[in-house]
Amino acid sequence: MKTRKTAATCAPFLTLALLATAACGLPGTDEETPGGSSAGYQGRGPITYVTGEDTTGVVQKQLDRWNKEHPDEPVTFIELPEAVDEQRRLMIQNAKTKSDAYTVLSLDVVWTAEFAANQWIERLPAEEFPLEEMLEPVVETARYKDGLYGVPLISDGGILFYRTDLLQAAGISEPPTTWADMRNACDAVLALPQAKGMSCYAGQFDEYEGLTVNFSEAVASAGGIVFDHRGQPHVDTPEAREGLDFLVGLFRDGLVPEGALTYTEEDGRQAFQQGKLVFIRQWPYLYAAANATDGSSKVAGKFDVTTLPGLTRTGSSSLGGRNLALSSYAKNQATAIDFIKFITNEDNARKNLEIGSNAPVYETLYDEPSAFTSHPYLPVLRESIIYAMPRPHVAEYGKVTSAVQKEVHAALRGDKTSEQALADLQQALQSHTKRHP
Template structure:
């Protein structure tokens, strides 16, 4: 998704509900091992003798300076390896197209690239990522939090190393709730009701902002309501299941946020950046956004709501914790790289304790390394880290190589309904037909 400087695992069925931090599994148990993916061993990664120069392609994700900070620390630890940054577009679709063109054309650079967690099946099926299975020892995968390796697996092989996790939260103006005598909402209906109260009291211009533009981010928003309503985009057999009563409930609620005035009509053009700008300017009471919205809201140079923001897990229709879409970014290796040892050394370090601690402590990103996730000093850095274990996750239909076309069928039709161009019934019927077409044809890269 365009993570606004930013961005699955389900068999072929979408929205497989998980309790993990970027894939399928349980934050408190389960296994990180995909049996087929772990069947082959390899010698330990030879970081001592790796040398030369590699190119790392990365979009300008998260806070300013993350890629540069990581490269500097890596080069200090590996003086024989130099890393050249290749900054990609901040729009995920544009970034994906650029990498597809370059690697698909046989280019040996970039050697390593940062890609969305929904890419493994697409890139593996099109020979755009080198399988890491057999190149690293089985023990390498044990460092990751439960479920993450499965999320990077396609047809029994692991195609990427999880770099950082992301998911959505509800951020709210705690000062405004206090003025109105309101508690933190527990249901989606409470969010709408409380937002209207705050608006009527003249405390805020908008009640609730989110991502409603016709792009990947809208799929993530919709998928959360859909899972909470008991629905899914594809059924367990991989067939369209979006034209359902649950989907109608989800979409009707989203449209109602707009028609009630709680959410501005312009939300149909909002990505993460636009919604975040409205919130940090102090013009919205609630926002659904990714974890990086917390440090952004506390940046005195960019935010007017420093010290006034609270954060909680997304609510549900029935009370309790709702569902949150799995997001995040993985590290992939170009199958044409001319310096595989250095590329593997880079990935080894980037997913190790030092790099993952930098991600968490300096940039408030959710680490994939489970030792770092459980480090008390890391948990103290952001309220996000203490909420993560409570989150219920929902995946996107990413384990199908035709995912881009499936995703477009969802977000383009949902956007049309939100804009009032078509009815919710028509939008869902159209989405189902287009998904069926994508499943039957070449809707991938």
């Protein structure tokens, strides 16, 4: 774990793990502030901001602006590893020790319910944030039961990148909308001399959170669901089997690259940029990298994006993104609330898009001419987000996603049939969700 210290923040503030009281009854909880008003939040002074690796440098620039304007309330950047599973582990470890070392947490949207159910984060004053200006599905990821426990920072939706030059050479004028369309397009493209050595498709197939995303998308794109609104699993179904069979079939038929069972986002990005793939399911951050003209990409100007394909029609993305939450054990919570307002405002959202290609949570940013010119994929991305299906919204999310990864990966490896893997997964998920949060 890396830390970046401001000049006004002393080291003990980060290194001491002072114990706080339990979440129940703390300022900002329902008992003390029934309406979610910020009046119950106490304390001003130094705080920390905890998130994954700042690969674009945009986070530090935003913190520098805050620190210049708030010299008595500096924010120290605690930079966690890039791997999301490790970020979650460290945040939970901090919460279980009731340490005040972490103040504002950047949570993957699917962790919000888990952290709220365990009282590791505070309920926030919904009326003090411009939620009505944000995309509704994004705001819903920040709610738990009847309260707001996070403020959307960035969103994300899966999209399909495809080689326009190769589809055109194969006589295909439109991108695929169904899995069958995509397979047929691959048959035509891979028969071309210029496609020698290429593979059809890649996603995120290693045994990690990306696999849960890809599986959830496949199930939803076949008309199924992983969990219902009551938090009950529904994976031992014909629709879920159709979705898993699609993924298994890609491996069985040799349509994915050798070694794709260990693919993460970065592995797929590199393969697409090197011209080894016709299609890839990816997050929009790939767009800028694949269009680089510095020699790092062989496909610059030769690709486009569309929504994910499905069984019989356009498919569904899993909803990605980040919500900012307030640790229940943090000091200086009044400063933290003001900082969350600052870092999630529309101006910073615009900078996140311009510099980091991060999907904005504000509706208006998708219509700004300058944004569309520099990020022409925004209409596709907005559609992906609006119609996205959330990943399992359950308190025991860590156990749920681990079970999904274990059983789905076994099916992809050929160690289990889709039918057996889903039956085992249904049983495992039921054991983890007997008590709905």
